Amino acid sequence: MATPRKDPATTPPPEPGPKFFREILGHDWVVSHLKSAMLAGRLAHAYLFLGPGGVGKAATARALAAALNCTQPGADGDACGTCPSCRRMQAGAHPDFLVISPIESKVQISIDQIRELRRLTEYPPLGGGWRVVVIKPAEALSVQNDAAANALLKTLEEPPPQHLLVLTARGEADLLPTIVSRCHKLAFAPLPSALIIQELENRRSLPRSQAALVAALSGGSLGRALALDPEELVRQRDQVLSDLAHLNRGSTGLVLEWAQRLAKNRADLENFLLLAQLWYRDLLLSHFQAPAGLLAHQDLMSLLEQARAGGAPATWFASFAALGTAQRHLQANLNPELTLDILGLRLQHQGNPHEPR
Numbered sequence: 001m002a003t004p005r006k007d008p009a010t011t012p013p014p015e016p017g018p019k020f021f022r023e024i025l026g027h028d029w030v031v032s033h034l035k036s037a038m039l040a041g042r043l044a045h046a047y048l049f050l051g052p053g054g055v056g057k058a059a060t061a062r063a064l065a066a067a068l069n070c071t072q073p074g075a076d077g078d079a080c081g082t083c084p085s086c087r088r089m090q091a092g093a094h095p096d097f098l099v100i101s102p103i104e105s106k107v108q109i110s111i112d113q114i115r116e117l118r119r120l121t122e123y124p125p126l127g128g129g130w131r132v133v134v135i136k137p138a139e140a141l142s143v144q145n146d147a148a149a150n151a152l153l154k155t156l157e158e159p160p161p162q163h164l165l166v167l168t169a170r171g172e173a174d175l176l177p178t179i180v181s182r183c184h185k186l187a188f189a190p191l192p193s194a195l196i197i198q199e200l201e202n203r204r205s206l207p208r209s210q211a212a213l214v215a216a217l218s219g220g221s222l223g224r225a226l227a228l229d230p231e232e233l234v235r236q237r238d239q240v241l242s243d244l245a246h247l248n249r250g251s252t253g254l255v256l257e258w259a260q261r262l263a264k265n266r267a268d269l270e271n272f273l274l275l276a277q278l279w280y281r282d283l284l285l286s287h288f289q290a291p292a293g294l295l296a297h298q299d300l301m302s303l304l305e306q307a308r309a310g311g312a313p314a315t316w317f318a319s320f321a322a323l324g325t326a327q328r329h330l331q332a333n334l335n336p337e338l339t340l341d342i343l344g345l346r347l348q349h350q351g352n353p354h355e356p357r
C-alpha cells in the first residue's frame, strides 16, 4: 500500500489564539489606539505592553503585525485574514513576525539572541512590509542581564526603518529604566470576569458554576483560566469549605494540626487562601443582594444560603481580612506554619464569635 504523499502546499495547522484585532478580547482602548496610530502613520518604534500574563499582550502584538503586513486591510486598519501575508500569520509562519523569549528552561534572554536580532535588523523585512519583533517577557532582560539589555538598547535607540519592537512585561519594576524610557507604554488591564466566564463556556463548554469558579481564580488572565483544571479546582474548593467548617467547630489542637498539614505544600496553601476568600466574598455579595450571576459558588447556593443564615457580615469581613493578612505575611516570607496557626485561630474565633475563650 502506498503511503500518502505529503503535499508540500499543505498549510500548517493555525496557531491557537487571536491573530487579528477583531479577535482580541477586551483591551478596546489599546486596540483602537494602535489602529489609529497605524492609520495615521504615527506608530512608535517601540512599545512596552504592560499587564498580567495571559491577558493578550503578545496576541495584540501579533494582530498589529498582521495589520501592518496585510495587503488588503479593512477601512478600520485591521488585517483582511485572506491575503498571503494574513494566511502566513494565521499559520504561525510569517517570516517578519518574531518572538524572542528565553530558550528552553532559561530565565533570561541571552546576549546571543539579541546579537542575532541585531544582525537580522540590518536587512529589510523579507515580505517588504514591517518586521515586528516581540520581546517576551522583557523581564528576561533584567538588571542581572546587562549585556543583553544594553545590546537591545542600541536597537531601541536607532531603530531600523520598517521595524517595530514590542516588549511585554507584567510591570515596570523589574525593567531597566533606560529600556522603559525608550518605549511607548500601553497598559493591559486584567480581563473582566464576565468575559472569561463567557470564553470558558464557549471554548471549554464548562457549566456556568465551574466557569465562574475558574474565572474567579484566574486573576483576570484568560491564559491562566484556560490552564486551570476545573474539576481539580472544584475538588480543592470542596476541601477548603470542609476545612473552614471544621476550623469553625474544632478545638485549638485541630487548628494547629490543620496548619501543620497545609504549611507543607505552598501551592495548596495559596489556593486555600484564594478559595477561602472567594467563599467569604460570596457570603458578603449574597448578603448584600448582588446578582447571583456574580457568585462563584453557583452550584452551592443552598450551602451558601445556610451559611448566610447562620452567620453575620462583620465576621465574614473579618475572616476575609484575616486571609488577606496571611497572604501578605507569606509574601513577606514569614513562617508559613506560624502564619497559618494565627489564621486558623482567627477563623475559628470568627466562626464562633460568642463562645468564651
Ligand SMILES: [Zn+2]
Binding pocket: 069, 070, 071, 072, 073, 079, 080, 081, 082, 083, 084, 085, 086
Ligand atoms: Zn490580509
